[in-house]
Amino acid sequence: MPLHIETPLVESRPLSLASGRTVRLKLEALQPPGSFKIRGIGAACEHHARRGVRRFVSSSGGNAGIAVAHAGRRLSAAVVVVVPETASAIARRSIEDEGAELVLHGAAWHEAHALALTMVDTDTAFVHPFDDPLVWRGHATMIDEAVRQGARPDAVVLSVGGGGLLCGVVEGLRRNGWSDVPVVAVETRGAESLHRSMRSGRRVTLDAVTSIATSLGAREVCEQAFRWTSEHPVASVVVDDAAAVSACLRFVDDHRLVVEPASGAALAPVYDRAPELDAFDDVLVVVCGGAVASLARLDAWAVDLGARR
Numbered sequence: 001m002p003l004h005i006e007t008p009l010v011e012s013r014p015l016s017l018a019s020g021r022t023v024r025l026k027l028e029a030l031q032p033p034g035s036f037k038i039r040g041i042g043a044a045c046e047h048h049a050r051r052g053v054r055r056f057v058s059s060s061g062g063n064a065g066i067a068v069a070h071a072g073r074r075l076s077a078a079v080v081v082v083v084p085e086t087a088s089a090i091a092r093r094s095i096e097d098e099g100a101e102l103v104l105h106g107a108a109w110h111e112a113h114a115l116a117l118t119m120v121d122t123d124t125a126f127v128h129p130f131d132d133p134l135v136w137r138g139h140a141t142m143i144d145e146a147v148r149q150g151a152r153p154d155a156v157v158l159s160v161g162g163g164g165l166l167c168g169v170v171e172g173l174r175r176n177g178w179s180d181v182p183v184v185a186v187e188t189r190g191a192e193s194l195h196r197s198m199r200s201g202r203r204v205t206l207d208a209v210t211s212i213a214t215s216l217g218a219r220e221v222c223e224q225a226f227r228w229t230s231e232h233p234v235a236s237v238v239v240d241d242a243a244a245v246s247a248c249l250r251f252v253d254d255h256r257l258v259v260e261p262a263s264g265a266a267l268a269p270v271y272d273r274a275p276e277l278d279a280f281d282d283v284l285v286v287v288c289g290g291a292v293a294s295l296a297r298l299d300a301w302a303v304d305l306g307a308r309r
């Protein structure tokens, strides 16, 4: 039994009307740990458990850390999540609620990450949030399900942080005979590492991540994600934080689901009829997660950013 659940694929009437095309949603925010991450991370943790690993380490103060904590509890393995002091209260509590040991270390992520790496030994696996073929293979199950659940879309719209979701979705499309279905890869401004890489023809490392969509905050995408942009049809879209937050708030009204700005990023070009979607009459949007959001936080961001509500 995998650690993720099969999520609904629903046609959204409000989004279809707003967007002027058929919009279907893969509701990954309904995964018990709150995001699609459990698909790939759950598969990786199961793989390590089968080879005798008894302890997992993560350095993510976001959905990846929550997913590792969740997988560890389900597999009766110990989990340590090392996070910097900037990790949000919601994420810290979710990690502890899963029974994992939370270690606060450092002012920034790279310090927490360096400590986490020192904890790896023969009984302990470090679980990477996005750069691992085991993780991509697990994420690809989302497309296996979508194939069983409905008709082939003209494009898949998703958000990109380190690119693990992109790698998993492209792998899923290809292993199901949907290799000509394009991916629309959305990032928020201030976290647009894939966009800059595609523009300059080589992998670009951002000096800093400034977007509020912390789940998209990788300074560079993994090598494989960048490679797919020349081997699979991938269109890049960048949206403002304000547009991502507005999309989240509209989505609450339309679907009664609170999702985080990383999901709002993928919804924004659909709501706003971005020209990159012009060629597509039927899109599948990955509603990737919501564990690190709350309605109060969305409202506060909207005020700060002057987002349309």
Ligand SMILES: *Cc1c(COP(=O)(O)O)cnc(C)c1O
Pocket: 035, 036, 037, 063, 064, 129, 130, 159, 160, 161, 162, 163, 164, 165, 166, 215, 216, 218, 260, 262, 263, 288, 289, 290
């Ligand atoms: C991790 C994450 C992303 C981005 O996934 P990558 O594999 O890092 O590209 C998007 N949305 C949510 C909710 C996430 O947790």
